[in-house]
Amino acid sequence: MLPPDDHAPLRRTPLYDLHVSLGGKMVPFAGYDMPVQYPAGVLKEHLHTRASAGLFDVSHMGQIALRPKSGRVEDAARALERLVPQDILAIAPGRQRYAQFTNADGGILDDLMVANFGDHLFLVVNAACKDADEAHLRAHLSGDCVIDSLADRALIALQGPKAESALAKLCAAAPSMTFMDAGPHEVAGLPCFVSRSGYTGEDGFEISVPAGDAERLAKTLLENPDVMPIGLGARDSLRLEAGLCLYGHDIDTTTTPVEAALEWSVQKSRRTGGMRPGGFPGADAILAHFDKGANRRRVGLRAEGRAPVREGALLFADATAGEPIGKVTSGGFGPSLNAPVAMGYVPTSQSAPGTKLFAEVRGQRLPLQVAAMPFVKNTYKR
Amino acid sequence: MTTTLYTSDHEWLAIEGDVATVGITDYAQQQLGDVVFVELPKLGRVLKKAEAAAVVESVKAASDVYAPVSGEVLEINPALAAEPALVNSDAQGAAWFFKIKIADKSELGGLMDEAAYKAHTA
Numbered sequence A: 001m002l003p004p005d006d007h008a009p010l011r012r013t014p015l016y017d018l019h020v021s022l023g024g025k026m027v028p029f030a031g032y033d034m035p036v037q038y039p040a041g042v043l044k045e046h047l048h049t050r051a052s053a054g055l056f057d058v059s060h061m062g063q064i065a066l067r068p069k070s071g072r073v074e075d076a077a078r079a080l081e082r083l084v085p086q087d088i089l090a091i092a093p094g095r096q097r098y099a100q101f102t103n104a105d106g107g108i109l110d111d112l113m114v115a116n117f118g119d120h121l122f123l124v125v126n127a128a129c130k131d132a133d134e135a136h137l138r139a140h141l142s143g144d145c146v147i148d149s150l151a152d153r154a155l156i157a158l159q160g161p162k163a164e165s166a167l168a169k170l171c172a173a174a175p176s177m178t179f180m181d182a183g184p185h186e187v188a189g190l191p192c193f194v195s196r197s198g199y200t201g202e203d204g205f206e207i208s209v210p211a212g213d214a215e216r217l218a219k220t221l222l223e224n225p226d227v228m229p230i231g232l233g234a235r236d237s238l239r240l241e242a243g244l245c246l247y248g249h250d251i252d253t254t255t256t257p258v259e260a261a262l263e264w265s266v267q268k269s270r271r272t273g274g275m276r277p278g279g280f281p282g283a284d285a286i287l288a289h290f291d292k293g294a295n296r297r298r299v300g301l302r303a304e305g306r307a308p309v310r311e312g313a314l315l316f317a318d319a320t321a322g323e324p325i326g327k328v329t330s331g332g333f334g335p336s337l338n339a340p341v342a343m344g345y346v347p348t349s350q351s352a353p354g355t356k357l358f359a360e361v362r363g364q365r366l367p368l369q370v371a372a373m374p375f376v377k378n379t380y381k382r
Numbered sequence B: 001m002t003t004t005l006y007t008s009d010h011e012w013l014a015i016e017g018d019v020a021t022v023g024i025t026d027y028a029q030q031q032l033g034d035v036v037f038v039e040l041p042k043l044g045r046v047l048k049k050a051e052a053a054a055v056v057e058s059v060k061a062a063s064d065v066y067a068p069v070s071g072e073v074l075e076i077n078p079a080l081a082a083e084p085a086l087v088n089s090d091a092q093g094a095a096w097f098f099k100i101k102i103a104d105k106s107e108l109g110g111l112m113d114e115a116a117y118k119a120h121t122a
Helices: A016-021 A042-051 A073-080 A127-141 A163-168 A211-222 A232-241 A283-292 B026-032 B105-110 B114-121
Strands: A025-029 A032-037 A053-057 A062-068 A096-102 A108-116 A121-125 A145-149 A153-159 A182-187 A190-195 A204-210 A227-229 A296-303 A314-316 A326-334 A339-347 A356-361 A364-371 B003-006 B011-016 B019-024 B035-039 B052-058 B062-066 B071-076 B098-102
Touching: A016 A032, A016 A211, A032 A042, A032 A232, A042 A053, A042 A227, A042 A232, A053 A211, A062 A073, A062 A127, A073 A108, A073 A121, A073 A127, A073 A145, A108 A127, A108 A182, A108 A190, A121 A127, A121 A204, A127 A145, A153 A163, A153 A211, A163 A204, A190 A211, A204 A211, A211 A227, A232 A326, A232 A339, A296 A326, A296 A356, B003 B114, B019 B026, B098 B105
Parallel strands: A053 A227
Antiparallel strands: A025 A032, A053 A153, A062 A121, A062 A145, A096 A108, A108 A121, A153 A204, A182 A190, A190 A204, A296 A339, A296 A364, A314 A326, A314 A356, A326 A339, A356 A364, B003 B011, B011 B019, B019 B098, B035 B052, B052 B062, B071 B098
8 A cells, every 4th residue: 555644634435433333443544544453452353254255345346327428328438448457348247357547567456346337337446546546547537438436436345255145135146146247237226236255265255335325235245254354454464465556565666467477357359469469557567567477476475384475575585695686565364264364476487386484583584385275275156 | 468460462470479370361262263283492591571472373373472470491381282172271371471580570560561561352
């Protein structure tokens, strides 16, 4: 995350009062006053999400509608392809895709979700980047699209193996959705946008709801004994175990999608030899990384010991000597693995799973191994 | 006769003669949340008052534990390596961190008794 202005007053989501009433420990995050945990604590919240269902307030994230002036959604898709290396035209109505805004150097300005709602595109972007993203969209796409900031909507994530049964009681369409389906659906009679996706590695949903109805919907979901409120602490440990990037940490303006091991998110149609190669910011650098390889790569790291290896720890090839070869970008304790987990950047030549490395923690070099991600098998409903 | 004193950094010391048993307070463990790892000082290490002596890690973050007095580390708690969560369940009992031979008893002068510590955390 970009550091928010320390002096600006913290903003509140429509669920602020609910967090406080549930005993949430409120902390500043991306300019918002957000619950880092509830009385259950990070460990229990994490494990509950993997075993049952967790409810997350992600209303701080930006929701943007991209409405084509022509009325044809493919014109909005074609326009957005000027800013992202993904195949947006290929997103079918009712489907969603992971994307990145790139800069002229091939670095990542933000990562986002793009859904095709039939007559327009629906974007979900990171909280700390949302103002810059909107300005970026206005600067480049205003000729083709109306950029509509949906600031009057909250966003609730419901994640875990019991998410489907919990949501099915309120939304008849939920059970028939599969991973990355997305569209307008009624939830508890409210006009919502529902996607089957999330940021935990679990099956689950994200529900965009009018701000004024958000607390009522959250309370209704929490009446289900399977559903527990989950704070940002567990959200971070869940996404780390799932191998998912946190913007501003694992990816930023200095990392290309190839270095970040996000090749899977760039469809062949936008690569060299594809139907519409290039045509996005930084295409030269990114396609060169696809064609010739990048020097460094984001990898998963497992520690041999019990000490968590955290963001910023330097990585070494050797137990004693040498210059650092890389750096940890996210790291901590994985409650489901009951072990430390981390990710970071290393030279591509040392990025194969099983490669032995060392992380410097409090002056000691701790042995690590490069490990395949996700660390915890995901349970998406395909 | 054991006297228990507290630091403003939320360590407790149970003092018997010239040996202090040191841990973190129940208030501190509540603030930290679920403890997943504790790093203790090496036996025989001579600590200076206010020096970082141990590290306690929760899911969220790592926090230093400071030496409340100067002295040599006589014993460390082997139970914490196997069960760091003891710090959450019994911070002021079974989850003691280390025992230290108090080098200079005058350093105890600045520490708080239980009533003063309660006021400090109120």
